[in-house]
Amino acid sequence: MISVDKSTFKKDYQKKFLELHGMELVNGTNFQKYEALGSLIRDYVAESWINTRRKTDKSKEKQVYYFSMEFLVGRLLGDALLNLGIRETCRGALNDLNIDLEELENLEHDQGLGNGGLGRLAACFLDSMASLSIPGHGCGIRYKYGFFEQKIINGTQVEAPDNWLREGNVWEIKKLDKAEVVKFGGEVKVEETNGRIIFTQVNYEPILAVPYDTPIVGYKNNVINTLRLWSAEPVSNEFDFSSFSRGEFLKALAYKNSVEAISQVLYPDDSVYEGRRLRLKQQYFFVSAGLQSIVRHFKKHGGKIEEFDEHVAIHINDTHPTLAIPELMRILLDEEGLSWETAKRITNNTVSYTNHTILAEALEKWPIDMFKTLLPRIYMIVEEMNKRYCNELWNKYIGQWDKISKMAIIADGYVRMANLAIVGSHSVNGVAKLHTEILKKQEMSDFYYLYPSKFNNKTNGISHRRWLLKSNSDLKNLLCETIGDSFIKHPMDMEMFHKYAYDSNIQKKLNDIKLKNKNKLAKLIYETKGIVVDPNSIFDVQIKRIHAYKRQTLNCLRIMDLYRQLIENPNLDIVPRTFIFAGKAAPAYYLAKNTIELINAVAEKINNDKRVNDKIKIVFLDNYRVSLAEKIIPATDLSEQISTTTKEASGTSNMKFMMNGAVTIATLDGANIEIKDEVGEENIIIFGLTEREVLNYYQKGGYSAWDIRNNDNRLIRVTDDLINGFYNNDKNRFRSVYENLLTYNDEFFVLKDFDSYLNAQNKVDKYYRDINQWQQMCAINIAHSGIFSSDRTILEYATGIWGSTVLYKNL
Numbered sequence: 001m002i003s004v005d006k007s008t009f010k011k012d013y014q015k016k017f018l019e020l021h022g023m024e025l026v027n028g029t030n031f032q033k034y035e036a037l038g039s040l041i042r043d044y045v046a047e048s049w050i051n052t053r054r055k056t057d058k059s060k061e062k063q064v065y066y067f068s069m070e071f072l073v074g075r076l077l078g079d080a081l082l083n084l085g086i087r088e089t090c091r092g093a094l095n096d097l098n099i100d101l102e103e104l105e106n107l108e109h110d111q112g113l114g115n116g117g118l119g120r121l122a123a124c125f126l127d128s129m130a131s132l133s134i135p136g137h138g139c140g141i142r143y144k145y146g147f148f149e150q151k152i153i154n155g156t157q158v159e160a161p162d163n164w165l166r167e168g169n170v171w172e173i174k175k176l177d178k179a180e181v182v183k184f185g186g187e188v189k190v191e192e193t194n195g196r197i198i199f200t201q202v203n204y205e206p207i208l209a210v211p212y213d214t215p216i217v218g219y220k221n222n223v224i225n226t227l228r229l230w231s232a233e234p235v236s237n238e239f240d241f242s243s244f245s246r247g248e249f250l251k252a253l254a255y256k257n258s259v260e261a262i263s264q265v266l267y268p269d270d271s272v273y274e275g276r277r278l279r280l281k282q283q284y285f286f287v288s289a290g291l292q293s294i295v296r297h298f299k300k301h302g303g304k305i306e307e308f309d310e311h312v313a314i315h316i317n318d319t320h321p322t323l324a325i326p327e328l329m330r331i332l333l334d335e336e337g338l339s340w341e342t343a344k345r346i347t348n349n350t351v352s353y354t355n356h357t358i359l360a361e362a363l364e365k366w367p368i369d370m371f372k373t374l375l376p377r378i379y380m381i382v383e384e385m386n387k388r389y390c391n392e393l394w395n396k397y398i399g400q401w402d403k404i405s406k407m408a409i410i411a412d413g414y415v416r417m418a419n420l421a422i423v424g425s426h427s428v429n430g431v432a433k434l435h436t437e438i439l440k441k442q443e444m445s446d447f448y449y450l451y452p453s454k455f456n457n458k459t460n461g462i463s464h465r466r467w468l469l470k471s472n473s474d475l476k477n478l479l480c481e482t483i484g485d486s487f488i489k490h491p492m493d494m495e496m497f498h499k500y501a502y503d504s505n506i507q508k509k510l511n512d513i514k515l516k517n518k519n520k521l522a523k524l525i526y527e528t529k530g531i532v533v534d535p536n537s538i539f540d541v542q543i544k545r546i547h548a549y550k551r552q553t554l555n556c557l558r559i560m561d562l563y564r565q566l567i568e569n570p571n572l573d574i575v576p577r578t579f580i581f582a583g584k585a586a587p588a589y590y591l592a593k594n595t596i597e598l599i600n601a602v603a604e605k606i607n608n609d610k611r612v613n614d615k616i617k618i619v620f621l622d623n624y625r626v627s628l629a630e631k632i633i634p635a636t637d638l639s640e641q642i643s644t645t646t647k648e649a650s651g652t653s654n655m656k657f658m659m660n661g662a663v664t665i666a667t668l669d670g671a672n673i674e675i676k677d678e679v680g681e682e683n684i685i686i687f688g689l690t691e692r693e694v695l696n697y698y699q700k701g702g703y704s705a706w707d708i709r710n711n712d713n714r715l716i717r718v719t720d721d722l723i724n725g726f727y728n729n730d731k732n733r734f735r736s737v738y739e740n741l742l743t744y745n746d747e748f749f750v751l752k753d754f755d756s757y758l759n760a761q762n763k764v765d766k767y768y769r770d771i772n773q774w775q776q777m778c779a780i781n782i783a784h785s786g787i788f789s790s791d792r793t794i795l796e797y798a799t800g801i802w803g804s805t806v807l808y809k810n811l
C-alpha cells in the first residue's frame with residue numbers, strides 16, 4: 001500500500017504534469033490532466049510491481065497464467081486508485097487544484113478487448129487474483145482495434161472501429177527485450193541423431209511477438225500482477241530494407257501489413273463459430289508467445305523442466321487458447337528433449353479448461369488442411385495425441401465406432417478444439433451449477449463417463465471492488481455504516497446486512513441512494529439521447545449482447561403489448577416504467593441487428609405518443625461497454641435475466657445487479673438459479689419453462705409457435721404489429737424477427753414464455769407499489785450477493801484446480 005498525503009500528492013501531480021507536457025497545469029486540457037494523473041499512478045505502482053515480480057521469482061509458489069483471447073478491462077484509473085487506497089486523497093488534492101476527479105476518469109478510453117461475459121470474467125479474475133495475493137497473470141492479445149464502437153443511426157446499429165490506442169495508453173509498458181518469435185507454415189524436417197528423432201520446422205514465416213505489460217493492482221496489499229498482451233510485428237526491418245533496395249516497396253509494405261493483421265482486431269462474434277484462418281493464427285500467436293516466455297522465465301530462475309507442472313498452472317478461457325496444449329508439448333519434446341510420456345504428463349497436469357457455452361454452433365473446429373499448413377509441427381503433435389488417445393478408446397469401447405469417432409480429436413476433416421482441451425487438460429469446468437450439470441449429462445457426457453474426476457463446477461463471480469465499491473460508493477458507505485467494512489476483504493460478511501433489510505430507516509436510505517443514482521442516469525440519458533425520463537418510474541433494464549437466446553424480443557413484445565393496452569385504456573393503472581436497453585449485435589448477425597431496429601422503432605413510436613408518456617418510455621443506449629454498465633447498474637430497479645432456460649451458461653450481470661440492490665426477473669437459467677437459492681423465492685421473480693420442459697421440446701418436438709400465438713389474443717396483436725406497418729411504414733422492416741418467431745417456429749420459446757412473463761411483470765408492479773417492501777427485497781439481494789464475488793470463485797479455482805498453495809507473503 002502506498003502512503004501519500006494530500007499535499008505530497010498535489011506536488012507530485014504538478015511536477016508530473018510539467019514533466020509530461022512541458023507546460024503548467026492551468027494551461028492544460030482535461031485530457032492532458034488525465035494523462036498526467038494516469039502516468040503518476042503508474043509511477044506510484046512501479047516499485048510494488050518490481051517487488052511483486054522479485055518475490056514471485058524467488059518463491060516456489062505456483063504461478064497461474066490465465067490465457068484468454070479476451071480481457072474486457074474497461075477503465076483502469078478509478079480501480080487503481082481504489083485498490084491503492086488513495087482515491088479520496090487524490091480526489092481532495094485535485095479538488096484543491098480545481099479539478100474534478102470523475103471528469104478525468106470519464107476521459108479514459110475503455111480498454112474493450114472483449115466481446116462480453118467471457119472477456120469481462122477474465123478481467124474480474126485478474127482483479128481477484130491480485131487482491132487475494134495469488135501470483136496470477138493474464139496472457140492475451142494486444143488488439144490494435146477493440147470491440148467495435150456502436151452508433152445507433154436512424155434506429156439501426158452502425159459499426160465503427162474502436163481505435164482505443166489513438167490517444168496513447170498510459171498503463172502499458174512495451175517490453176521489446178522480452179519479445180518472442182512465433183513460427184507459421186513451412187515444413188517439418190525429421191532427422192535421427194544419436195537414436196533420437198529430431199523435428200525441426202523449416203522455411204517457416206517468423207513473426208515477432210512483442211509484449212506490452214499492464215499492472216494489475218491488488219486491493220491494499222502491495223501486490224501488482226501483470227496482464228501481458230502480445231502484439232505482432234515483422235521480425236526485422238532488414239527484410240524491408242532488402243526489398244526496398246530491390247524496388248519492392250509495395251511488397252515490403254504488404255508483408256508488414258500481413259504480419260500486423262494478426263493483432264489488428266478482435267473478432268466481434270460471441271457465439272457463432274467461424275473457421276477463419278486469421279483467427280487460428282491469432283490463437284497460435286499469443287499462445288506460443290506466452291508459453292515460450294513462461295518456459296524461458298521458469299528456466300532462467302532455476303526451475304527444473306521436469307517439475308514445470310509443480311510451479312506453473314495454465315488456465316485456458318474457453319477453447320480459444322487450446323493450442324496451449326500441443327504448443328507446450330512441442331516445447332517439452334522438441335526444445336527440452338523430454339519423452340512423449342513425460343511431456344504429456346506435465347502438459348496434462350499444467351493445463352485446465354473452462355467451458356463457457358453450450359450452444360453447439362459455438363464449438364470451435366478447424367479444417368485439417370488449414371491447420372496443417374499453418375501449424376505443421378503442431379498438427380503432427382495433435383495427430384499423435386489423437387492416435388494414442390483413440391487407441392485407449394478402442395480398447396475400452398470395443399467395436400463402438402460411432403462413439404469413438406464422436407470422441408476423437410480429429411475426425412470428419414476437422415480438428416475439434418473442445419475434445420483436444422478435455423483430453424489434454426486435468427480439469428474441465430462449467431461456470432454455474434446447471435451449466436456444469438448439462439455438460440456432464442448431455443453435451444460432454446461421453447467424456448464425463450471417461451474422465452469423471454476431471455469435471456467440476458466453478459460458479460462465476462464479479463469483482464465487488466469494481467462493481468460495488470467503485471461504481472456505487474453511496475451504497476458502499478451505507479454498508480460500512482451499518483455492518484462495518486469487513487465485507488470489503490470478506491464479501492460473505494455482506495450477509496450481516498440481512499437483518500437491516502427489515503429496518504424502515506435503512507429501506508428509506510436505500511431508496512434515496514437508488515434515486516440519486518437514477519437521477520444521474522436520467523441526466524446521462526438526456527444528454528446522450530435527448531429523452532426525458534422520470535427517475536420515479538421503475539428503471540427496468542436489459543443490457544447484454546443482443547442474441548436470440550437472451551430474448552430481448554420477449555421484453556420488446558411485452559412492451560408492445562403494454563402500449564396497446566395503454567392506448568385502449570389510458571387510465572390503466574400501472575407503475576410508470578422506463579425500459580432501458582443496451583447491447584451490441586455481431587455485425588453479421590442479421591436477426592440481432594433486426595432486433596435492435598425493432599426496439600428503436602418501438603421506442604420512437606412510444607416516446608412520441610403523448611397519450612402514454614407519463615407511463616412508459618423506452619431508451620436504447622448506444623455503445624454498451626464496461627464504463628456504461630458501471631453507470632446503469634447502480635441505477636437499476638429491475639434486472640432482466642430472461643434467457644431461454646438451459647441456454648445462458650451463467651450470466652454475470654445478474655450478479656452485478658443484485659449486488660447493487662436491484663430485484664431480478666428471471667428464468668431458472670444459469671446462475672439465476674443460484675441467486676434464487678441465496679435470496680429465497682420471495683425475493684426474486686421467476687417465470688418461464690423449466691429445464692425439463694425445454695429439453696423435452698428439444699428431444700421430443702411438439703412445439704408449435706403458430707398454435708401458441710393463435711390461442712392468445714395479445715400475441716396475435718403484437719405479432720401482427722410487427723408486420724402491419726404500425727411501427728414502420730416499411731412493413732417488411734421487422735420481417736426477420738417475425739419469421740423467426742413464426743415461420744421458423746420460435747427456437748427459443750419466446751411465445752411460450754410470453755404469458756408467464758407478463759404475469760411476472762404484473763407482480764413487479766404489485767411489489768413496487770409498496771416501496772418499503774420493495775427495498776426490503778433489494779436489501780436482501782445485496783446482503784446475499786457476497787457469494788458472487790469473484791474472490792470466492794478465484795479461491796475455488798486456486799484450491800480446487802490450480803493447486804496454488806498460498807499467496808504471496810509479507811509484501
Ligand code: 26Q
Pocket residue numbers: 115116117118119121267268269270271272273274279356357362364431460648649650651652670
Ligand atoms: C469463437 C470463434 C470465432 C469467433 C469468436 C468466438 C467466440 C468469442 C467469444 C465465442 C465465444 C465468445 C464468448 C462467449 C461468452 O462470453 N460466453 C459467456 O461467458 C460468460 C462467462 O462465463 C457467461 O456468464 C455467459 O453465460 C456466457 O454466454
